[in-house]
Amino acid sequence: MKATVAAAMITAPGSGQGKSMVTAALARLHRNAGRKVRVFKHGPDYLDPMVLEVASGQPVYQLHPWMTGEDECRWHLTEAAQDADLILVEGSMGLFDGGPSSADLAKLMGIPALPVIDARGMAQTFGAVALGLASFDPELPVYQVIANRIGSARHGDMLRASLPEGIELLGAIPRNEAMNIPDRHLGLVQAGELGDLDQRLDAAAEVLAEAGLDGLPQQVTLTAETPEPPPRLLEGTRIAIARDAAFSFIYRANLDLLRAMGAELLFFSPLADSTLPDADALWLPGGYPELHGAALAANKPMLEAIRQHHTAGKPILAECGGLMACCESLVDKNGESHRMLGLMPGRVQMAGKLQALGLQSLATEQGELRGHTYHHSRLDTDWAPWARTRKLAGTEAEPVFCHNGLVASYFHGYFPSAPTLVAAIFRGESLTPASTAKEQSHA
Incomplete structure (x- = not known):
């Protein structure tokens, strides 16, 4: 072309x-x-x-x-x-x-x-x-x-x-x-x-x-050469995606890839809706939950619907703002604490300055997902990380948490860089971190 x-x-x-x-x-x-x-x-x-x-x-x-x-x-x-x-x-x-x-x-x-x-x-x-x-x-x-x-x-x-x-x-x-x-x-x-x-x-x-x-x-x-279409690894999978003023950090290319792999995308608002779409998996992307803590906490039917999705063992990908919402509480810039989903122990608190910035990747046996980190909040949790991202530039690598279908991190992924890994996350498959030897070879 x-x-x-x-x-x-x-x-x-x-x-x-x-x-x-x-x-x-x-x-x-x-x-x-x-x-x-x-x-x-x-x-x-x-x-x-x-x-x-x-x-x-x-x-x-x-x-x-x-x-x-x-x-x-x-x-x-x-x-x-x-x-x-x-x-x-x-x-x-x-x-x-x-x-x-x-x-x-x-x-x-x-x-x-x-x-x-x-x-x-x-x-x-x-x-x-x-x-x-x-x-x-x-x-x-x-x-x-x-x-x-x-x-x-x-x-x-x-x-x-x-x-x-x-x-x-x-x-x-x-x-x-x-x-x-x-x-x-x-x-x-x-x-x-x-x-x-x-x-x-x-x-x-x-x-x-x-x-x-x-x-x-x-x-x-x-x-340019016309690229090969991605494998249809999400054929028939229904993915509910949070999208409103609190959760809006979504790359168009990520949506394109999910659709090209066969997924049906269903958008909902954690701020305004009271129920989740009937879906197999859930994506809570980044955004500004810290600006809407009171409204998110007040929408108890939505919080309960997401908790039930998690209790059923259905997959959830929570990126940055999504991770913040998954904690027990969120402390905003005014020091006010808001009850969140409680899918993972601990709290997040807004800091007075930038906490992390830079290009990073998550290396697994299913592929290397590339992306970045950029946040102004701090996480305090008892959970041990399942893995850590690899830093290309900027601040320290981010922890990645996996538990009962939940994959949560401050890391924002660019899905087309690792279609097989992304499909595995939304299908709820067991993920395998890259071996030490492979991590060293990428360093």
């Missing part, structure tokens, strides 16, 4: 430069102009893609050469390019941060990097920053940059004049309230919580149009 399309990797010198909102506003600007825009996100992230889906009106998938695999990166982009007018990939952190970095993905796919640089408090130094980004890796093409949060038209002219030969200022975005979006401890506020998000995006798109950012980036040619 092969296709040619206008494409760019929207990146930055570091976090906080405004690239997320610039990416969303660019997507909305071109969508409003009648173009089909596909947006992707580098690395593990649940919140930015929610906003990017609203901005583009199209599904958003994660791309990461290690977590999702290089072939899947090529496939997603090339498939999207079949009928898209524009592809945007939002980078993570700074352009060269992490491994594989946004720069590594851009080089792998042959997509130019388009840095967004916060120009507040600088003039000629803007050119030095742009030159550094463009020359740090000679294999990475950087032809244009975007100046963000400029103070005036004259400020923009100074920034343009500072750029070295070969680097063009694509546009200079003024400071404007339309370019801001609320955030909280895990990132952006969820798209579904912003009732005026469409209006915000339209206003931001207008700001970009006035800044001269309505042109298309250069064309790139993408190629």
Whole structure:
């Protein structure tokens, strides 16, 4: 499969430069102009893609050469390019941060990097920053940059004049309230919580149009092999999936894989519903249970329904926020304790700072599930871990607990990296950690 399309990797010198909102506003600007825009996100992230889906009106998938695999990166982009007018990939952190970095993905796919640089408090130094980004890796093409949060038209002219030969200022975005979006401890506020998000995006798109950012980036040619379909290991399996304001951290690719393996997916709300769907297995994904502790605790019929599912020995996968809900109690940031499911002993308590961050994997005889960890709470339990994840980068490895069909951890898994293991979890099969020899071979 092969296709040619206008494409760019929207990146930055570091976090906080405004690239997320610039990416969303660019997507909305071109969508409003009648173009089909596909947006992707580098690395593990649940919140930015929610906003990017609203901005583009199209599904958003994660791309990461290690977590999702290089072939899947090529496939997603090339498939999207079949009928898209524009592809945007939002980078993570700074352009060269992490491994594989946004720069590594851009080089792998042959997509130019388009840095967004916060120009507040600088003039000629803007050119030095742009030159550094463009020359740090000679294999990475950087032809244009975007100046963000400029103070005036004259400020923009100074920034343009500072750029070295070969680097063009694509546009200079003024400071404007339309370019801001609320955030909280895990990132952006969820798209579904912003009732005026469409209006915000339209206003931001207008700001970009006035800044001269309505042109298309250069064309790139993408190629990929069509992947083999996964085995139908979940044929006839009904999986109930929690999805609401408290549990929403779900990769689209995870849902796609479950369906492709034959599962029937049934969504429910632990906040609003009183009963579980008739299901063989249950998935409690990550999210913000700490913001809804009182409501979750008050919904006693739902708590009892999930307890009965567990008592029956039916499989439950609980990731991060799901693990928090499975404990006996959850202590929120205000110090208030809420009774949770009690499927595992102990409690979780919100901490004043980030407790864990980084790419990790769970190595088992049934496959290596890749993913990440990112949480602000601490777990106190008497249970001994069944296994621990393997750290690729970041903080310490996470414990994984298995008991009576419950698999619980702070670890978020990217299901397509290990279909056989994922199917075994949802079928309630016995799992086997990787042998010591295999773990050492992966180190």
